[in-house]
Each structure stands twice: as structure tokens, then as C-alpha cells.
Amino acid sequence: MDFKKYKDINQYYIFRTVISLLTAVAAGIMWTLFFLKSPESHGLDTPLFWAVCFTVLLPLTVRWQQRLYRRHTRKVLFMLDAIENNDTAIHFSETDGTEDSRLMNRSLNRVARILYNVKSETAQQEKYYELILDCVNTGIVVLNDNGAIYQKNNEALHLLGLEVFTHVRQLSRVDNHLMDILTACRAGDKFQAAFSNERGTVNLSIRVSDITVRREHLRILALNDINNELDEKEIDSWIRLTRVLTHEIMNAVTPITSLSDTLLELTEAKISKEEIRNGLQTISSTGKGLLAFVESYRRFTRIPTPEPSLFYLKGFISRMVELARHQYPYTPACFHISIVPDDLILYADENLISQVIINLLKNAIQAFEMSPSAADEKHIDIRAYCNEAEAVLIEISNNGPAIPPDIAEHIFIPFFTTKENGSGIGLSISRQIMRLSGGNISLIPGKETTFVLKFN
CATH class of the missing domain: 3.30.450.20 (PAS domain)
Incomplete structure (x- = not known):
């Protein structure tokens, strides 16, 4: 800090103030001496002469001080207005005028620079905090x-x-x-x-x-x-329930199936062998059906740990479409594939993701089978691309019957199904696979049924 400049300014104003005070005191003293001396004294050396001189100088000195005060006040106000309006071009001449004016202008220019710097630093800090908030x-x-x-x-x-x-x-x-x-x-x-x-x-x-x-x-x-937290709690609850169900049902069904197979081999009975055979065959088929039923649910709790690798989506999607066509050769559906860019790569477990894609394509084709006249041209659109956050998204949509809102709320819940022979775990397993892969699956409401797979 340059204390010499502040000292010069203080001394300058002290000098002006002292001059004004001395002029006033001198005028008072002269008038006092004039009244104390003889009235016949009228020369230049009389107190009356000097009293009149100092009395005339007093208002001139005060006027001089007022003009200086107003001039400097206008400069200060002009500087503050310029700073408030972000006018960085404001500058007072430091070479013209009297020495006291140049000193005052230098001081105002310095104050303006300090205030500009403070305001600029404050704006930079606000921008810095905004960037932090956006992160x-x-x-x-x-x-x-x-x-x-x-x-x-x-x-x-x-x-x-x-x-x-x-x-x-x-x-x-x-x-x-x-x-x-x-x-x-x-x-x-x-x-x-x-x-x-x-x-x-x-x-x-x-x-x-x-x-x-x-x-x-x-x-x-x-x-x-908190969608992810709610989904994870829901899935964890269903996993625990499924484990209990599979344990209890397997313990009950396994001996029944084993016993029915043994009884089928017996040939001695009081009733006809045909009746025994029909009854035991019914027990056996029921038990085996229950085993298959439980085994399908067990898959939901035993999804293997993903082993991700890099693979091109274009070839992968084409293989999934061909597989879906092979599984449903009698359901005509037109597939539209769009991969942007053409060499888009995904880092995930290819085998697990194939289960998700196949399940979604199967559901889309089955939607056409359930309502053959729903659309004149049955089409399934598959689109893969990257969003602004560089996450890979795969959209699968079809123009079959839309999923009602009351059903859409439950489609990812394990065991929930509207199909007559459905297990209700396809979409649940798909969501679990996406969770394990660090992504998510969602249904987008609209005229067409659209599922979106997002890989972060």
C-alpha cells in the first residue's frame, strides 16, 4: 500500500482547512482590535483595514472550498456510476490540471481499479460455484x-x-x-x-x-x-421371496415326482393297471410342471455376474433380429434398424444383454399375435445411439397394442403377467440384468410401446 499518496492527500486538505481557519481567526482579531482602538485611526496600519481584508477573503475561501468539494464529489459519483454499469473505460486524467487535481484523479483511478478487481473476482467466484453445482x-x-x-x-x-x-x-x-x-x-x-x-x-x-x-x-x-433406490429395494424383496418359494416348493415337489415315477413301474395292484397308470401319469406330469415352474423362477435369483467386453452393436442387433425371426417365422413383422454411428461399440456382457434384447423382441412379436388386426403394417424399430452424456441407449418400439397405464406400472414386478401361459419373469430378469450391468430399462409411454435400455 502506498502510504505516501495518502499522506500527500491528507496534508493537502489539512493545508486548505488551516488557511480557511486562519483567515476567519485573523478577521475576528482585526475586528476586535478595531473596536478597542481610537476611532480616529484610519490608516493602512489600522485594524479596520486588515479586518475588512480578512472579512472579504473569508467568503472567498469558503467558496473555494465548496467548489473543490463539489468537483471532487461529482468525480466520485461519476466513478461509482461507471462501476455499477460495468463501464471499464472510465479514467481520470493524471497529467492535466493542477497538482492537487492530478493527485485526486490518480487516487480515484486507483479506487476504481480496486473496485473493478473486487467485482470481477466476485463474478468469477459466482461462476465457479455455478460450475460446481452443475457437476x-x-x-x-x-x-x-x-x-x-x-x-x-x-x-x-x-x-x-x-x-x-x-x-x-x-x-x-x-x-x-x-x-x-x-x-x-x-x-x-x-x-x-x-x-x-x-x-x-x-x-x-x-x-x-x-x-x-x-x-x-x-x-x-x-x-x-430415488427411482434406482426404490427399484433395488423392490428387486431385493422379490429375490428374498423367490428364494423362500423355490426352497419350499422344491422340497415338496421332488419326492412327489420321484414317488410317481416309482409307482409307474409297479405292475401289481387291485385296480386296473390302466387306471393306476393314468393317475400316476397325472401326478408325474403335474410334479414335473411344478418343477419347471419353480426352475424358471430360480433363474431370476441366479443371474451370473456380468463379464463385460467390447462388441459392435450393428452385428449384434442383426443377429438378435435373425434369431427372433427364426423363432417366430409365421408372424410377419418388418424390422427397422438404425445404429448411429455405424461402428457404435458397447461395453457389456454380450450373452446377458442378448437375453434382454431377445425377450423384448419376443414380447413385441407376441403383441402382434395377440391382436393381428392392430396395425396394417407391423413394424419393430430398433435404434441405438449415444446421448450428450456419452451413454449408449438402445430403443426397441413396436406399433402393436399399447400397454394400458394400470398394467404398465406392474410389468417389471416378478411373477406379474397378462399372458395365459406366461411366467412373468422375462421383464423382471431383463431389469435385473440391466442393473447388474450398470444400466437400466424403462418403458416410455406413448402411442407405440417403446422400451429403452440405457448403459451408463
């Missing part, structure tokens, strides 16, 4: 008591499905209930909210805190997507 996986929304949005990050916009978010009323385009609860929430609240959009059902965990900035009360909302 976190939690949505952040800051709003005042009137619902105006002061701050939000990209994750909040993504979770809410909005591109522009300036007021809480804009949530009415997403969900009116969500708008109401965010409007009424208070500091310390912690709750969950669910709503539907084009990506499916979104479950949010919301925490509310508050802060007062510049005498204005603000609420800070932290939004987290």
Missing part, C-alpha cells in the same frame, strides 16, 4: 417466498423436465401437485414427490433449507432421483 448429481433450486427462481443447476432442470425455470408456476406444465407442494414447502421439510413425464415416472426426494441474503428470505431445495 453434482443433486438438483439444486433456490427460490424466494414469492416463487421466483434465483438459482438452479442443470440436474434440477433435467429432473423436472424443464429447459427454462424462472418461477415455480412453470411446474404446472409438469405436474400441478408438484407445483403446490414446492410452493408450500418450508425449511426443514423432507418429503417425496412423484410425477410422470415422457421419461416415465419420476420419484424425487426433496429436502428444504433456508437462508437470508440481503434481507431476503430464500429457500434452498435439494432434489434427488
Whole structure:
């Protein structure tokens, strides 16, 4: 810090102040001496002469001080206005005028530079904090008591499905209930909210805190997507249940099947052999059917650990389509494949992912079989691409009968099926495979049935 400049400025103003005070004191002294001396004294050496001189100089000195004060005040105000309007071109001449003016201008220029630097550093810090907020996986929304949005990050916009978010009323385009609860929430609240959009059902965990900035009360909302946590808890619960069911049913069915096979070999009985054979065959077939039934559910709890590797999606998808056509040769369906870019590569367990793709293609073809007249041209579209976050997505859609909303809520639950001979574990196993592969599977509501596989 240059203390010499501040010292020069202080000395300059002290000098002017002292001159003004001395002029006033001298005028007072002269007038006092004038009244004490004889009235006949009228020369230049009389107190009256000097009293008049100092009295005339006093208002001139005061006027001089006032003009200097106004001039410097205007400069300071002009500098503050320029800083407030981000006018970085403001500069006072440091070479023209008197020495005191140049000294004052240098000081104002220095103050302006300091304030500009502080303002620039503050703006950089705000930008830095905004970049940090955009890097976190939690949505952040800051709003005042009137619902105006002061701050939000990209994750909040993504979770809410909005591109522009300036007021809480804009949530009415997403969900009116969500708008109401965010409007009424208070500091310390912690709750969950669910709503539907084009990506499916979104479950949010919301925490509310508050802060007062510049005498204005603000609420800070932290939004987290808990769909994955809910799905994992649901799957874990079903896995535990399935293990219990398979253990108990296998213990009961195995001896029945073994006994029925043994009785079929017996030839001695009081009743006819034909009746014994028919009855035992019924028991045997029932037991074997139960075994097959339980074995299909056991598959759900014994999915092998994925062994990922790199493979090209174009050739992989083509093989899956040919396999689906071979399994259902009598169901005409037109397949449309789009892979962008043409050499798109996926890092996953190819064998496990093939089970997911085949299951989705099988469901799409079976949808055509259940309603042959649903569409004049039965087509299945398969599209693979990368999104902005470089995640690989595979979309499989068909123009068969749409899945009703009340059924769509349960299609991923193990054992749930609407097919007469269905096991209800195809989509459940597909979701479990995607979870183990670090991705997810979802149903997109719309006119066409569309499943999306996302590999992060």
C-alpha cells in the first residue's frame, strides 16, 4: 500500500482547512482590535483595514472550498456510476490540471481499479460455484417466498423436465401437485414427490433449507432421483421371496415326482393297471410342471455376474433380429434398424444383454399375435445411439397394442403377467440384468410401446 499518496492527500486538505481557519481567526482579531482602538485611526496600519481584508477573503475561501468539494464529489459519483454499469473505460486524467487535481484523479483511478478487481473476482467466484453445482448429481433450486427462481443447476432442470425455470408456476406444465407442494414447502421439510413425464415416472426426494441474503428470505431445495433406490429395494424383496418359494416348493415337489415315477413301474395292484397308470401319469406330469415352474423362477435369483467386453452393436442387433425371426417365422413383422454411428461399440456382457434384447423382441412379436388386426403394417424399430452424456441407449418400439397405464406400472414386478401361459419373469430378469450391468430399462409411454435400455 502506498502510504505516501495518502499522506500527500491528507496534508493537502489539512493545508486548505488551516488557511480557511486562519483567515476567519485573523478577521475576528482585526475586528476586535478595531473596536478597542481610537476611532480616529484610519490608516493602512489600522485594524479596520486588515479586518475588512480578512472579512472579504473569508467568503472567498469558503467558496473555494465548496467548489473543490463539489468537483471532487461529482468525480466520485461519476466513478461509482461507471462501476455499477460495468463501464471499464472510465479514467481520470493524471497529467492535466493542477497538482492537487492530478493527485485526486490518480487516487480515484486507483479506487476504481480496486473496485473493478473486487467485482470481477466476485463474478468469477459466482461462476465457479455455478460450475460446481452443475457437476453434482443433486438438483439444486433456490427460490424466494414469492416463487421466483434465483438459482438452479442443470440436474434440477433435467429432473423436472424443464429447459427454462424462472418461477415455480412453470411446474404446472409438469405436474400441478408438484407445483403446490414446492410452493408450500418450508425449511426443514423432507418429503417425496412423484410425477410422470415422457421419461416415465419420476420419484424425487426433496429436502428444504433456508437462508437470508440481503434481507431476503430464500429457500434452498435439494432434489434427488430415488427411482434406482426404490427399484433395488423392490428387486431385493422379490429375490428374498423367490428364494423362500423355490426352497419350499422344491422340497415338496421332488419326492412327489420321484414317488410317481416309482409307482409307474409297479405292475401289481387291485385296480386296473390302466387306471393306476393314468393317475400316476397325472401326478408325474403335474410334479414335473411344478418343477419347471419353480426352475424358471430360480433363474431370476441366479443371474451370473456380468463379464463385460467390447462388441459392435450393428452385428449384434442383426443377429438378435435373425434369431427372433427364426423363432417366430409365421408372424410377419418388418424390422427397422438404425445404429448411429455405424461402428457404435458397447461395453457389456454380450450373452446377458442378448437375453434382454431377445425377450423384448419376443414380447413385441407376441403383441402382434395377440391382436393381428392392430396395425396394417407391423413394424419393430430398433435404434441405438449415444446421448450428450456419452451413454449408449438402445430403443426397441413396436406399433402393436399399447400397454394400458394400470398394467404398465406392474410389468417389471416378478411373477406379474397378462399372458395365459406366461411366467412373468422375462421383464423382471431383463431389469435385473440391466442393473447388474450398470444400466437400466424403462418403458416410455406413448402411442407405440417403446422400451429403452440405457448403459451408463
